[in-house]
Amino acid sequence: ATAATTSTTVSTVTPTTTPDKQTNHLPNIKILATGGTIAGSSSVNTDTTGYKAGALGVETLINAVPEMKSIANVSGEQVVNVGSPDVNNEILLKLAKRTNELLARDDVDGIVITHGTDTLEETAYFLNLVVKSDKPVVVVGSMRPATAISADGPFNLYNAVKVAGAPTSKGQGVLVLLNDRIGAARYITKTNTTAVDTFKSVEQGYLGAVVGDQVYYYNKSTHKHTTSSVFDISNLTQLPQVDILYEYQNNGRYLYDAAVAAGAKGIVVAGSGNGSLSKTSSEGAEAAGKKGVIIARSTRVGSGVVSPSTTDAASNFVSTDSLNPQKARILLMLALTQTHDVNQIQTFFNEY
Template identity: 55%
Template sequence: MFHRQAAQFAVALLGFALFVPTSLAQARLANVTILATGGTIAGSGATSTTTVGYTAATVGVQNLIAAVPELAKVANVSGEQVFQIASENMSNEHWLTLARRVNTLLAQPNVDGIVITHGTDTMEETAYFLNLVVKSRKPVVLVGSMRPSTAMSADGPLNLYNAVLLAAHPDAAGRGVLVSMNDQIQSARDVTKTNTTTTDTFKSTDLGMLGYIQGGKPSFYRAVTRKHTTESEFDVGALTALPQVEIALSYANVGPTQVEALMAAGAKGIVHAGVGNGSLPARVKPALVAARAKGAIVVRASRVGQGILARNGEANDDQLDFVVADTLSPQKARILLMLALTKTTNTREIQRMFYTY
């Protein structure tokens, strides 16, 4: 009798040992919500070798999740289809909607992190916008792919796996909005798309990436020092629209047509993507001066892609009452200027913001 009871007890213990660790491990998994917006990662092509000429934004979020069953091992994943667009069609209205949804979700105790699937064309812009308006230290990770889901060696599934792994990891908290592509971790402020088609296109060429994802975990080597997320003074909660800010590109033989047309269209701010260190061509400068006289904020940026834009360098910014973009690209300078204009039109205050974010 004793031996039979002992045997039964041993079997019970074995069953408990087999059951409890699995349950506890499942309980320890972070809760990650995937917000899908479309893009190539949700695209499809006619054949497995179609890597250009495919149709973006055709695969829904539940199918994206189902295609990577390994996600269940790193997080408790749920999905929402926020938009289904190619990212060249991303608008200010999309950004406001997405930002409000992100903030609502992150305020919930049962959401530990968010992954946003996104087209690569404007991913860096969406990431930087969210970097300035998300009000949480919880991880927010943008991810996409350069090949559609139907392509041979599609990069989307592994990119998505890594993004979820990153969003679920405590080391990703408090680092601002991140971009995870090609096994690398990039800062929303610094990253840009550098190649039209290759899978290693996203780089922080000026200041460097933050780290790698390898062996099932993120490794960080650099910290973000500019303010973001919870330290940001910007809030989209009550905004229904963003001020109109446009970009005027400079090049050899450029004239004033762009600036004049943008002002006629109602621009409240103009980012001049100048050559070199933001030089002002002789034919464009009068149009920018006139724009400032009419109340538009003028930001000098550079089309070069790397380097600091020197204040009072290629132009007397103090005298002209212009703002300089620091190290921000023209497209990111536009985002910061839009948000700055929701707070003030004082150029000294706006310049402070460009040196802060």
């Protein structure tokens, strides 16, 4: 929804009532709403591109799916209400802190986060690295606004609540639920601009699926996450600046110089092929590396591993394994909150 208007205001979290103490055997699930197309609205029910993202509040989303009451005690909080291109570091920190606060409570069994799909994988991966609990956290979005014929949001939300309440979802890391599939935040990515089946996990596969009334798991993430992650944002008020630069023919080094001048502590390169940089990019990247900036070689290809090179560390370069550039940026920001040592950061990229 490129034409969609969004607001970037970071609103205050409005505390809502605690879910009823376990008077029934249903799980207590908290829905944290952030906006996106799942909260999108248009006056035309065939409009799937020009609608306003982040238009509806969390109570409207919950009230649209009363069926959730039979599978969970659901309550909601509006964290922000924006299109996901406007989710920034401030919102990430606020959302992660609130998620950790809620998960520490005995009366919360799981969290569902409603989110725009454009940058959903970045938020999900960030949470995957900083949530300090093995209780389920499920990030959900939709491709059609709530007002559209065959809107996909309500069923996605219902399924997300079901997954968040399933005992088998514990310890799986942060999950992404759209289109009946359960993806791992580490592996899932948006692959199509508008199609409903846009979230794919091409190389690593989905973790599971929701079919009928059942939640099925088939795989586990092999990467560190949540309770096995060393990253801790509880005392952070900001994250280090990490920018992404894209490789293309005839590029110049001035973008590297500009990023360093603007304060970048890390640069992720969406390299060509297996993380390649042109000679001119390499000059810019190596000059940045000499100033202590970490250069993370990812790829613009969309899938596959960027393999390590023996010359990386000497230039302050790391390779990003199978993390795409936008997820590599998330990990590099968190890595830089702990260390500037290139070898330690490479180890993070191997493990997370």
